[in-house]
Amino acid sequence: MNIAIIGYGKMGKEIQSTAIEQGLTVRAIIDPLVKEADFPDITEESVKDIDVGIEFTAPSVTVDNIKKMARLGKNMVVGTTGWYDRLDEVKKVVEEGGIGFVYSPNFSLGMNLFYKLIEEAARLFNRYEMYDVFCYELHNNQKVDSPSGTAKVIGKILLDHIDRKKKLVFDRLDRRIKKDELHVASVRAGFIPGTHVVGFDSEADTIEIKHEARSRKGFAMGAVLAAKWIQGKKGFYTMADVLR
Numbered sequence: 001m002n003i004a005i006i007g008y009g010k011m012g013k014e015i016q017s018t019a020i021e022q023g024l025t026v027r028a029i030i031d032p033l034v035k036e037a038d039f040p041d042i043t044e045e046s047v048k049d050i051d052v053g054i055e056f057t058a059p060s061v062t063v064d065n066i067k068k069m070a071r072l073g074k075n076m077v078v079g080t081t082g083w084y085d086r087l088d089e090v091k092k093v094v095e096e097g098g099i100g101f102v103y104s105p106n107f108s109l110g111m112n113l114f115y116k117l118i119e120e121a122a123r124l125f126n127r128y129e130m131y132d133v134f135c136y137e138l139h140n141n142q143k144v145d146s147p148s149g150t151a152k153v154i155g156k157i158l159l160d161h162i163d164r165k166k167k168l169v170f171d172r173l174d175r176r177i178k179k180d181e182l183h184v185a186s187v188r189a190g191f192i193p194g195t196h197v198v199g200f201d202s203e204a205d206t207i208e209i210k211h212e213a214r215s216r217k218g219f220a221m222g223a224v225l226a227a228k229w230i231q232g233k234k235g236f237y238t239m240a241d242v243l244r
């Protein structure tokens, strides 16, 4: 199976080594500025023999990259976060292009299991009004979007299963938080690959559930797994479909 790596940054490099370990052939590295890249852009030539392109770039360029791949009829795995306000547009592009597409704010298997744990915890705490709920996430100082796409997914799971919480609040609050609001906070510092914590707090105690990525390896392994899965398929999918 031949892949193209679109975006040769921290994740692109991790994808390259993981893909090779998994027996895939990296046919093209596409990045506009990095000198080790084979091509600066997605063109007919740069993705000629490619089965799937794996894209980890920046939210400002991702939708354009998806459009280019769809026009060329190439399947795609997208790990870039921060473009989800354009999901409907992308869904249409994928359908019209007749390509296979997988995206996820977090490709790690552990995080996808963590989602299940949170869902179960939320169901449990839904019954106990005395517990408030919160979430916070930590990432490296190079991350451009905030809150993380993963934190938004976690927030949605909590809202879906805790009746007394109706709204996520991400920003600084210059007032008391309302009872039906759930605070999701973001911290950016150093080299942290990604930490997400969900907490339940009562007058008596605090219970926290934490997922801490140790490196980018878990994301790369999930993205490569998704690339193998989407080969030869058509349609719009998430990592949940791949793991199902």
Ligand SMILES: NC(=O)c1ccc[n+]([C@@H]2O[C@H](COP(=O)([O-])OP(=O)(O)OC[C@H]3O[C@@H](n4cnc5c(N)ncnc54)[C@H](OP(=O)(O)O)[C@@H]3O)[C@@H](O)[C@H]2O)c1
Pocket: 006, 007, 008, 009, 010, 011, 012, 030, 031, 032, 033, 034, 040, 041, 056, 057, 058, 059, 061, 065, 078, 079, 080, 081, 082, 104, 105, 106, 107, 108, 143, 219
């Ligand atoms: N879904 C997940 O599991 C997961 C996990 C980790 C990270 N992420 C996300 O993945 C994205 C990338 O993260 P990262 O840590 O790898 O960032 P990074 O180190 O900044 O790498 C991004 C790379 O994309 C390149 N790029 C920019 N525009 C491009 C274009 N039009 N075509 C091709 N390449 C382009 C950049 O190149 P130049 O600098 O040379 O322009 C850079 O080398 C972020 O959105 C991050 O949040 C997702």
